Amino acid sequence: MRNDRIVYLKDYRQTDFIIESVDLVFELGEELTTVGSQIRMKRRPGASPDAPLEFVGDGLQLAGLALDGKPLLPERYECTSDHLTINDLPADDAFTLTIKTNINPTANTQLLGLYRTNGVYSTQCEAEGFRRITYFYDRPDVLTVYTVTIIADKAKNPLLLSNGNLVEERDLGDGRHLAKWHDPFRKPSYLFALVAGDLAMIEDRFTTMSGRAVTLRIYVEHGKAERAGYAMDALKRSMKWDEERFGREYDLDIFMIVAVSDFNMGAMENKGLNIFNDRLILADPETATDDDYARIEAVVAHEYFHNWTGNRITCRDWFQLSLKEGLTVFREHEFSADQRSRPVVRVDEVKFLRAHQFPEDGGPLAHPVRPTQYMEIDNFYTTTVYEKGSEVSRMIATLLGEDGFRKGLDLFFDRHDGGAVTIEDYLKCFEDATGRDLSHFALWYHQAGTPVIAARSSYDAAEGRLELTLSQHTPPTPGENDKKPLYIPLRVGLISPNGDDMEPSAVSGGERTGDVLHLTESEQTFVFEGLGAKPTISLNRDFSAPVRVRFDQPREDRLKIAGAESDLVERWDAINGLALEVLTHATAAVRAGRSVDTDSALASILIETAEDGELEPAFRALALTLPSELDIGREIGEDVDPDAIHLARKAVFSAIANSGRASFARLVEELREDNGFSPEAGSAGRRALRNAALAYLAEAEKSPLPARQAYDAATNMTDMIAALRILAHQFPGSAETSAVLADFRQRFDGEPLVLDKWFTAQATVPGEATLDRVAELMGDAAFDEGNPNRVRALIGAFASSNPTGFNRPDGAGYRFFANFILATDPRNATLTARMMTAMRSFQSLEAGRREKARAEIERIAGQEDLSRNLRDIVNRMLK
Numbered sequence: 001m002r003n004d005r006i007v008y009l010k011d012y013r014q015t016d017f018i019i020e021s022v023d024l025v026f027e028l029g030e031e032l033t034t035v036g037s038q039i040r041m042k043r044r045p046g047a048s049p050d051a052p053l054e055f056v057g058d059g060l061q062l063a064g065l066a067l068d069g070k071p072l073l074p075e076r077y078e079c080t081s082d083h084l085t086i087n088d089l090p091a092d093d094a095f096t097l098t099i100k101t102n103i104n105p106t107a108n109t110q111l112l113g114l115y116r117t118n119g120v121y122s123t124q125c126e127a128e129g130f131r132r133i134t135y136f137y138d139r140p141d142v143l144t145v146y147t148v149t150i151i152a153d154k155a156k157n158p159l160l161l162s163n164g165n166l167v168e169e170r171d172l173g174d175g176r177h178l179a180k181w182h183d184p185f186r187k188p189s190y191l192f193a194l195v196a197g198d199l200a201m202i203e204d205r206f207t208t209m210s211g212r213a214v215t216l217r218i219y220v221e222h223g224k225a226e227r228a229g230y231a232m233d234a235l236k237r238s239m240k241w242d243e244e245r246f247g248r249e250y251d252l253d254i255f256m257i258v259a260v261s262d263f264n265m266g267a268m269e270n271k272g273l274n275i276f277n278d279r280l281i282l283a284d285p286e287t288a289t290d291d292d293y294a295r296i297e298a299v300v301a302h303e304y305f306h307n308w309t310g311n312r313i314t315c316r317d318w319f320q321l322s323l324k325e326g327l328t329v330f331r332e333h334e335f336s337a338d339q340r341s342r343p344v345v346r347v348d349e350v351k352f353l354r355a356h357q358f359p360e361d362g363g364p365l366a367h368p369v370r371p372t373q374y375m376e377i378d379n380f381y382t383t384t385v386y387e388k389g390s391e392v393s394r395m396i397a398t399l400l401g402e403d404g405f406r407k408g409l410d411l412f413f414d415r416h417d418g419g420a421v422t423i424e425d426y427l428k429c430f431e432d433a434t435g436r437d438l439s440h441f442a443l444w445y446h447q448a449g450t451p452v453i454a455a456r457s458s459y460d461a462a463e464g465r466l467e468l469t470l471s472q473h474t475p476p477t478p479g480e481n482d483k484k485p486l487y488i489p490l491r492v493g494l495i496s497p498n499g500d501d502m503e504p505s506a507v508s509g510g511e512r513t514g515d516v517l518h519l520t521e522s523e524q525t526f527v528f529e530g531l532g533a534k535p536t537i538s539l540n541r542d543f544s545a546p547v548r549v550r551f552d553q554p555r556e557d558r559l560k561i562a563g564a565e566s567d568l569v570e571r572w573d574a575i576n577g578l579a580l581e582v583l584t585h586a587t588a589a590v591r592a593g594r595s596v597d598t599d600s601a602l603a604s605i606l607i608e609t610a611e612d613g614e615l616e617p618a619f620r621a622l623a624l625t626l627p628s629e630l631d632i633g634r635e636i637g638e639d640v641d642p643d644a645i646h647l648a649r650k651a652v653f654s655a656i657a658n659s660g661r662a663s664f665a666r667l668v669e670e671l672r673e674d675n676g677f678s679p680e681a682g683s684a685g686r687r688a689l690r691n692a693a694l695a696y697l698a699e700a701e702k703s704p705l706p707a708r709q710a711y712d713a714a715t716n717m718t719d720m721i722a723a724l725r726i727l728a729h730q731f732p733g734s735a736e737t738s739a740v741l742a743d744f745r746q747r748f749d750g751e752p753l754v755l756d757k758w759f760t761a762q763a764t765v766p767g768e769a770t771l772d773r774v775a776e777l778m779g780d781a782a783f784d785e786g787n788p789n790r791v792r793a794l795i796g797a798f799a800s801s802n803p804t805g806f807n808r809p810d811g812a813g814y815r816f817f818a819n820f821i822l823a824t825d826p827r828n829a830t831l832t833a834r835m836m837t838a839m840r841s842f843q844s845l846e847a848g849r850r851e852k853a854r855a856e857i858e859r860i861a862g863q864e865d866l867s868r869n870l871r872d873i874v875n876r877m878l879k
């Protein structure tokens with residue numbers, strides 16, 4: 001099938017024609033929009049003089065075609081809904097092509113291309129949406145200057161926006177008006193954007209480091225303007241930070257963000273006109289949680305940072321996607337670390353990577369950060385391309401030092417501004433700027449899979465010498481059995497008996513810079529001389545490399561790291577590791593019908609850490625929070641029984657609650673915040689710690705009352721939803737739970753983003769009964785199966801975050817989900833393919849569930865007319 005064609009990196013070649021500029025005219029109509037495109041172009045020097053012009057389309061209807069103003073005779077071209085080929089074009093001279101297409105924005109439920117929902121026209125063109133608007137070279141290496149004219153009914157669409165600067169605005173006298181935008185920066189089609197409708201706006205200004213004034217605008221639905229203030233504040237901080245940290249200045253006179261309610265992804269970095277999922281813009285204390293605030297700050301920054309990493313310098317082809325995404329996530333992470341608590345932000349990143357990227361890398365959908373082939377590029381906006389890509393840039397920074405990294409990046413901006421480049425071009429800049437050879441390191445981009453580092457050590461007390469042997473291996477991934485050793489920067493701490501870091505007099509066995517060991521071979525022994533006492537070894541400080549570490553360390557050493565390591569990321573990891581060990585043992589006990597041993601050392605360390613006033617509350621909250629059922633399942637890795645995990649976790653949770661009851665009660669009391677709400681990280685940390693303690697306290701008291709009281713007393717959404725979740729998850733069916741769920745539903749009627757939290761809290765209640773509840777909630781008036789946020793909040797959360805409910809032993813969860821996916825696929829393929837990945841680890845389930853899950857995936861794969869997106873995912877999952 002033509003539709004299932006595979007695209008290979010090795011087939012890359014330049015276009016035969018160059019586009020000098022494009023003028024687009026949109027006459028917007030709800031069911032019929034006409035798009036006129038005037039393209040000035042010429043044959044590329046050196047291209048074959050008789051090569052035809054080949055443009056792509058997707059579901060288009062051609063309404064006119066002319067060359068230099070004269071209609072083209074049908075024998076000169078060939079056109080279908082997905083391509084336009086024109087023959088006999090001039091060999092040398094420039095020419096102008098005029099193309100007219102008719103599209104229907106209202107019927108566009110894929111939310112890709114130009115679509116109209118909720119009375120607003122908006123676009124999403126990355127990766128291949130522009131071809132749903134007009135025939136074009138819809139690929140990132142074709143950069144050109146856009147001028148965009150928008151004509152629409154003025155009453156319904158007072159607002160007409162596109163990229164760049166507004167150059168004309170006029171009434172047409174017939175109820176319509178016109179706006180013309182010009183973007184002086186050459187850009188690829190995926191960065192094109194258009195918005196029209198009736199929206200509210202907030203405005204601010206920013207003066208760049210060279211003194212240029214920039215107007216900042218955020219557009220949101222009427223009535224929500226006050227909720228855009230935090231996003232605006234985050235935007236200004238991002239602009240300042242990028243100047244200070246990376247010397248990057250904004251380049252247009254205006255920067256606009258539009259929040260829309262129907263959006264497939266998080267947000268999009270269109271030049272000068274970012275378009276966001278409204279959940280990543282709108283926030284106030286009554287409707288947004290602290291996590292929402294943190295996400296908004298991060299994503300506003302991320303999209304803004306793309307202006308340099310992605311827009312000014314873009315990707316040659318979509319295989320290079322991590323060139324912009326990995327680097328931009330890294331910049332975003334650094335920004336968050338500077339705005340908030342660096343170790344806490346880092347721990348969150350580590351948790352995310354382990355929860356999402358490691359399973360991807362260890363499952364059927366594994367692929368390198370720079371893939372070499374794809375069937376549907378939309379399916380490669382993955383945590384491997386984004387988050388592992390970010391870790392790879394972080395490792396470059398670790399190897400080169402902050403200065404070396406900055407020098408390399410400066411050279412990158414200098415050398416490639418205005419270009420569409422490759423990962424190799426990126427790496428070359430670091431090599432040229434620092435003289436360091438990164439050829440071995442580059443393997444991180446090309447080899448899939450999560451490396452495992454196994455460590456062993458021996459200490460010679462008489463000589464004061466430590467030998468540390470580190471070996472690495474990467475398990476096979478689909479289509480790639482032979483893995484080579486990687487170049488791994490591993491931060492290693494040697495902790496003395498009194499808790500200080502020890503500095504050896506000499507180290508041999510490999511390169512070491514600062515506390516970073518350079519691992520380059522499959523096995524290496526590092527020898528540390530001149531140690532006065534036996535050190536406790538702390539491996540992968542600050543999570544310097546995205547690897548798994550296997551180190552059979554004495555429990556006393558692990559407890560020491562958990563209680564006193566100066567690197568807080570490692571300290572958290574040691575605590576988390578102890579908890580995982582206890583929880584996996586408990587799970588084994590449940591499955592064997594034995595009683596659960598609820599380790600008192602774990603309880604003590606959690607409670608002591610939670611009470612340690614020297615540590616910041618956000619860190620204490622992280623330490624106190626037990627690994628989730630999903631975390632435990634991933635740690636066990638095979639033959640997973642979600643019900644056993646649930647029971648085991650409950651027993652351990654309950655034991656900790658009982659032994660720390662007095663401390664939890666004290667924390668809940670002490671951390672009461674009386675002086676108003678601030679979204680600032682310190683304040684959020686205190687709420688996180690208090691709510692973590694509240695969950696234990698409620699458990700210890702075996703009563704819904706503390707959570708009920710907390711719900712009633714809450715003055716912000718963080719506390720409110722935390723209390724609601726405790727009730728729904730720990731006291732299902734209680735009168736308090738029912739009352740609070742009903743109160744919340746009614747209180748936030750007409751607030752879909754808030755009701756998403758209500759849907760998710762219920763969809764994730766453990767146990768078999770939740771499936772029926774989810775089906776029932778689909779009938780709630782607030783549920784809208786056409787809105788991706790609603791769908792993800794209810795059905796997505798159920799499939800991805802409810803291990804006992806979704807994996808019901810009778811397979812009913814899988815059947816329900818598969819039915820939903822099949823029914824929704826024709827409507828929105830980006831969404832169904834993405835949601836389907838919730839089942840990517842089905843092979844790790846115990847046999848009964850695994851086969852039931854497989855049968856449902858096979859049932860999907862057996863359907864005739866799946867979208868290419870979904871077909872690609874299910875085929876790879878079943879390989």
Ligand code: ARG
Pocket residue numbers: 126127128265267268269302303306325378381
């Ligand atoms: N480039 C956007 C970002 O900032 C994401 C676009 C996703 N688009 C898609 N078709 N998957 O991360």
Ligand code: ZN
Pocket residue numbers: 302306324325328
């Ligand atoms: Zn991005």
